[in-house]
Structure formats: C-alpha cells, structure tokens
Amino acid sequence: MSGTAPTPKQRFDRWMVRNGRYLVIGIPFFWLMLFFLVPFLIVLKISFATAEYAQPPYSALFQWVDQGINIALNFGNYLFLLSDSLYVTAYLNSIRIAAISTVITLLIGYPMAYYIARSSGTVRSVLLMLVILPFWTSFLIRVYAWIGILDREGLINAALLGLGIISEPLIMRQTEFAVYIGIVYTYLPFMILPLYSTLEKMDGSLVEAALDLGCRPWKAFARVTLPLSLPGILAGSLLVFIPAVGEFVIPELLGGPNTLMIGRTLWDEFFANRDWPIASSVAIAMLLFLVVPIMWFQNLQGSEKGDGK
Amino acid sequence: MSQGDKQQAQECVQTSQPWNNPDAVPFIRFEHVTKKFGDFFAVDDVSLDIYRHELFALLGGSGCGKTTLLRMLAGFEEPSDGKIYIDGADMSGVPAYERPTNMMFQSYALFPHMSVEQNVAFGLHQDGLPKSEIRDRVEEMLNLVQMGKFAKRKPHQLSGGQKQRVALARSLVKQPKVLLLDEPLGALDKKLREQTQFELVNIQEKVGTTFVMVTHDQEEAMTMASRIAVMNEGVIKQTGTPFELYEYPNSRFTANFVGQVNLLEGILVDDNEKYAIIHSEAAGGDIYIDHAVSGHEGMTFWVALRPERIRLSDSQPAETKYNCLPGKVEEIGYLGGLSTYHVRLDSGTRIKISEPNSTRHIEPRYTWEDRVWVSWEAGAATVLSQ
Numbered sequence A: 001m002s003g004t005a006p007t008p009k010q011r012f013d014r015w016m017v018r019n020g021r022y023l024v025i026g027i028p029f030f031w032l033m034l035f036f037l038v039p040f041l042i043v044l045k046i047s048f049a050t051a052e053y054a055q056p057p058y059s060a061l062f063q064w065v066d067q068g069i070n071i072a073l074n075f076g077n078y079l080f081l082l083s084d085s086l087y088v089t090a091y092l093n094s095i096r097i098a099a100i101s102t103v104i105t106l107l108i109g110y111p112m113a114y115y116i117a118r119s120s121g122t123v124r125s126v127l128l129m130l131v132i133l134p135f136w137t138s139f140l141i142r143v144y145a146w147i148g149i150l151d152r153e154g155l156i157n158a159a160l161l162g163l164g165i166i167s168e169p170l171i172m173r174q175t176e177f178a179v180y181i182g183i184v185y186t187y188l189p190f191m192i193l194p195l196y197s198t199l200e201k202m203d204g205s206l207v208e209a210a211l212d213l214g215c216r217p218w219k220a221f222a223r224v225t226l227p228l229s230l231p232g233i234l235a236g237s238l239l240v241f242i243p244a245v246g247e248f249v250i251p252e253l254l255g256g257p258n259t260l261m262i263g264r265t266l267w268d269e270f271f272a273n274r275d276w277p278i279a280s281s282v283a284i285a286m287l288l289f290l291v292v293p294i295m296w297f298q299n300l301q302g303s304e305k306g307d308g309k
Numbered sequence B: 001m002s003q004g005d006k007q008q009a010q011e012c013v014q015t016s017q018p019w020n021n022p023d024a025v026p027f028i029r030f031e032h033v034t035k036k037f038g039d040f041f042a043v044d045d046v047s048l049d050i051y052r053h054e055l056f057a058l059l060g061g062s063g064c065g066k067t068t069l070l071r072m073l074a075g076f077e078e079p080s081d082g083k084i085y086i087d088g089a090d091m092s093g094v095p096a097y098e099r100p101t102n103m104m105f106q107s108y109a110l111f112p113h114m115s116v117e118q119n120v121a122f123g124l125h126q127d128g129l130p131k132s133e134i135r136d137r138v139e140e141m142l143n144l145v146q147m148g149k150f151a152k153r154k155p156h157q158l159s160g161g162q163k164q165r166v167a168l169a170r171s172l173v174k175q176p177k178v179l180l181l182d183e184p185l186g187a188l189d190k191k192l193r194e195q196t197q198f199e200l201v202n203i204q205e206k207v208g209t210t211f212v213m214v215t216h217d218q219e220e221a222m223t224m225a226s227r228i229a230v231m232n233e234g235v236i237k238q239t240g241t242p243f244e245l246y247e248y249p250n251s252r253f254t255a256n257f258v259g260q261v262n263l264l265e266g267i268l269v270d271d272n273e274k275y276a277i278i279h280s281e282a283a284g285g286d287i288y289i290d291h292a293v294s295g296h297e298g299m300t301f302w303v304a305l306r307p308e309r310i311r312l313s314d315s316q317p318a319e320t321k322y323n324c325l326p327g328k329v330e331e332i333g334y335l336g337g338l339s340t341y342h343v344r345l346d347s348g349t350r351i352k353i354s355e356p357n358s359t360r361h362i363e364p365r366y367t368w369e370d371r372v373w374v375s376w377e378a379g380a381a382t383v384l385s386q
C-alpha cells in the first residue's frame, strides 16, 4: 500500500533484512574476541613484563603513579630469545620437523584421500570411519602405545629379533625418527579429511576430458587433478604444520633429549623455570611465526576466489 | 532421362547417401556390442554402421543407453561383448588417449583453472606441437566459434552458451576423425538452441568431421542429423534418415517417438496385391490401405496416422466409403501457426488432428461438441505390425 507510512513492525523487518546478517555474524565474532583475543592480550602483556618472585610471578605493566599511568615495557625478553641460541635452534628445529612431517603426511595422505574419494558408497563410509576412529581414544594413550611399539624391548624389536633379522635391538625411541612417526601418525587424519573433501567434489569428467584430449593418466593427474586439489593440499598442510610446530607431547614422550622443539622449551620456561615473561614471549614469537603462513594462505584463497572457481 | 543422367544421379546418391550404397565402407562400426553393469544390460547387442562425414544422432529416452554407447566409442568404457571399429581399426583395449575421437561432454567439463585459450590449447600441447602453431590453431578455432574476444576469460566468467562454444572448440581443435557430442545443446534455452543447431551443422559442413551426437530431443535430431538411430532400453529400434523414420516407422515405438501419431489397432481381413482392408474396432469400421500388407489375414496390425495428414470436415465427404469416421470435437488448442483438435470418435477412440492456420480466422473452424468427420487419403496411413 503505497503512500501509508510503514508500521513499526514493517520498519523493524526492513531493518532486519538490511542489517540482520551483521547481527548473526556479530555473535560468534564477539565470542572469538572474548575467548581468543583477551587471553592473547594477557599473554602479550606478560611477555613485556619482568620476572619476579611474587604471585603472580611477573611485574605489573601499568602502574598508577601520581595520577598518571606509568607503562613499563620490557623488550628484554625478546632480545633474550634472540641472544640465546637455544631458542633460535628450538624454533628452527620445530619448523624443520613440522615441515618434513607435513610433507610426509601429504605423501601418505593424498593417495589415501584419493582412494577414499574414488571408492563407492559403503566402502567409502567405512574407510572414512577408520580414518576418524583413532580420535575415539585419547591422544595421550595412542602416543604411549607408540612407546610400546618403538621401545628397545618393544614390539618391532621383539619381532625383528625373534625372526633373526637383527641381532641387536634398534634404537628407535628417543630419536627424531620416533618424533616423525608420532606426528605423522597423529596428524594424518587432518591431512586426509580436507583432501578427501576437495577430491570428492571434483567432477570426474574433467579427468576424462584430459584423457580424451590425449593425456596419459599420470599427466592428466598432474595437469588437472593436482592443481584442482591445491586448496585441499593447502588446508591439510596448514592443519598439520601449525599444531606440529608447537607440539609438546610427542617430542616429550617419543623424542630424545636433543630433539629440541619450541613446545618443550615453552613448557620448561613456564613450569621448570617459572619465568612467565620469557615463556610468554616464546609463545608470542611462535604465534608470529605461524601467523605469516596463515596470512599467506588466506591471501592465496582470496585470490583463488577472485579468479578461480 | 538419358543414360548418363541416370548414372550421375546414381553416383550422387552413393556419395551423399553412403548407407544406400552396398559398396561403401562404414567409418565407425559397432558389431554386436553389449555393455552390462552387473546383470543390467545398458546396451544390448547393438550393431550399427556410421559413414564418413555423417552427422549421426542417437535418439532415445532417458536411461536408454545413449551415453553408454558414446562412452564406449570414446574409450571410457569397454564393451562387455562385441567389437567397435573406427576407420577399420579394432578399438578393443585402445585407451581413450590413443583414440582418434574427441568428446564434447554434456557438462562441458571445461578445466576451471585454465583460461578459455588454455582449455582449447590443452589437447594440442599433449601432441607436443610447436608453440606458434598451437597459438595459430587456437586462435583460428576460437574465431570459428566466435569466442576470440573471450580468450583470456576463465570458464566461470562465461554464460552457458559461451561455455558450450568453448567446449566445442576444444574438442574440434585436434581435428579428430570423429567428434562425439553428448547432448551438446541440453543446457541452452530454445532460441539459442535453434540458432546453435544451425551453427553446429555449418561447422560440421566446414570441417567435414564425422559427428556422432546424443540427444533425447527428436526435433533436434530431425533438424540436424543425416541419420538417426532410435534407441530404447539398450536396443536400437530403427536406423534411418529423418524422412524415413517419420514416413516409414517400423514400429509403434518409433512412430510415437519421432513426431506425433494416432495408432488404430485392427485385424487384417482382406489382403490383395493392390490394397488391404484392416478391420478396426478402435476406428469403428474398416480401414482401407492402398498397398499390400505383408502378413496373413487375421493378424493384428496398427494403422499409424500423423495428425497433419488427417482432414476434418463438418459433413460426410461424399466420395469415399472408407477412411471416414464420425466423431465429436473434444478439445481445441491454438498454437499460433497450427491448431490442434482432439476428436472423440463414435467408437470411443480419441484422435489428434492438426491443421495449419494459413489464414487469419476470426473464429476457429470448429468448436467444442461440434459433430465432425475425420478422413484421410488411403496413402497417408502406415501399417505397423509391431
């Protein structure tokens, strides 16, 4: 009815149509702000403090002095990280181990995801179930189980000795090798699932078209399947790489004394040295290390949307 | 007609209609090809010859096995039984990438991560041609399908009709011996479809490639194809030119599938050299056929009548005793160029009739409940035994 002024209800409805989605997005946004950003800011704050024998064990950042705020920023913690080669080595080690583990998970996970995506209904759901099944037992228990397998008196050594293939037990536990096994084993599902979901969505006639135009199967894979599964590869790789960099339990339980990873260093600073500011700055530095690849990934995804599918 | 003229005419038939020439060698040959999925026969003992430069259409309803037949030709499926030859070579065990065929997919299957240009060049790169030649051929092909302007675009930036042209260009650029098209125009609206049908036929004449096309649209098959194979449940019911299929269907299925038809069931009561009489309860009397029918008296036949071959009149036509049935107009449809009438015969059978609207009537010629006579010339009917 033209001419009549809108009733309050109509006005509210129109407002909702225009602005309702901000309301819907706003709630999770607020949630993330509260439970992600605030703890992060606290850690950031601590990283600029100095250690003290007190409760809490660090100096206050802001102080009321003569009706003004006195801010004491201490960059010393960060400088200390740079000066002590222990931290630099731990960072580089973490990144190296995480990167190599990511590549190995990708090499193992891709064929598995491909096979699952290509299999028929019932087989597919059973295989997917098997991929997810390990999550039903505690992660800690599964890593403990690997101790039992890799140990000097563990399953593998017992089997190999029993078969007479080796005469001396192999040292597998408390080596970097064991850390790789642990990480690859633990994070494989995180690689398989995003890969599976991109491969499963892919139109099978694209590969047929490539074959039809004269590609041999391997080349069709390289020119069509692989580039089109790139988003899945990136998502899976980040899901493995990022937690693997900060991994603590696996290097602690399976690694040797010289598998230095940043997660262990962090733990030691917090609980052994009780130097919260140093520990916080280690955490912040690690975050910065990880934010860079995430931004890169987001950028890539963004441009993919811009001119890709 | 002189002897020389006759011979020339004969030769003309042999080159333009190789299927009527017993000496012509088929270019594509299906020999008793069967394809089973589990114990389901998707294609059942199909034998088919297709000649060079044909635009051959596989026509049939959904799920009748057209795509399966085409995919066996392309090398995506192996026949469970039988053999396929292309240009004399046995195709068993030859993978898709070694066959002289290219396919235009129903979904187009354009590579989403490549530009229009790269899509078209893809097949040429596989052959390892020099860069400059690839560039020239891609350009030429894109101009042929009028997509030169869009060379740098990605597939998702194209309309349905434009995608279809790119898909056509990509499958044609390798100059395959055979081009396979799976419902090439399925995604287009009616107007664009008709326009593209002509373009496709033009392109086919220009490049001279043998086209094998799948469609479920009989009008499309009729306008485009040199010959059509009508399929049903994995079996080819009839193969022929559009004219043959329309005028001489060999079964009720083909008659029904290609165009509209009225079928009157009856029993052969009199069969001579010159004429035949079929007694039909459905028609409420005897039907006179102006040629002999191959069958014995007492056999069941169906008389097929196309709607446009039937005349309507408001009084009994004087001259004939046969083929003139009284009835009542039940429904009228105005389609612009045509009007259609549904007439309920006194015997209870419903007959479809269409008449061209060659002049601008103020009122339709007949209206509901009008008493009319339905008649046809003895030569207009086709007699079907199955």
Ligand SMILES: Nc1ncnc2c1ncn2[C@@H]1O[C@H](COP(=O)(O)OP(=O)(O)OP(=O)(O)O)[C@@H](O)[C@H]1O
Residues within 6 Å of the ligand: B037, B042, B060, B061, B062, B063, B064, B065, B066, B067, B068, B069, B216
């Ligand atoms: N891979 C397959 N496994 C099992 N059955 C199949 C397979 N492919 C096709 N079929 C069956 O074979 C029959 C023929 O399929 P086809 O795709 O050839 O039909 P079509 O004639 O192309 O139909 P449409 O016009 O709907 O595309 C169908 O009943 C279909 O269900």
Ligand SMILES: [Mg+2]
Residues within 6 Å of the ligand: B066, B067, B068
């Ligand atoms: Mg089909």
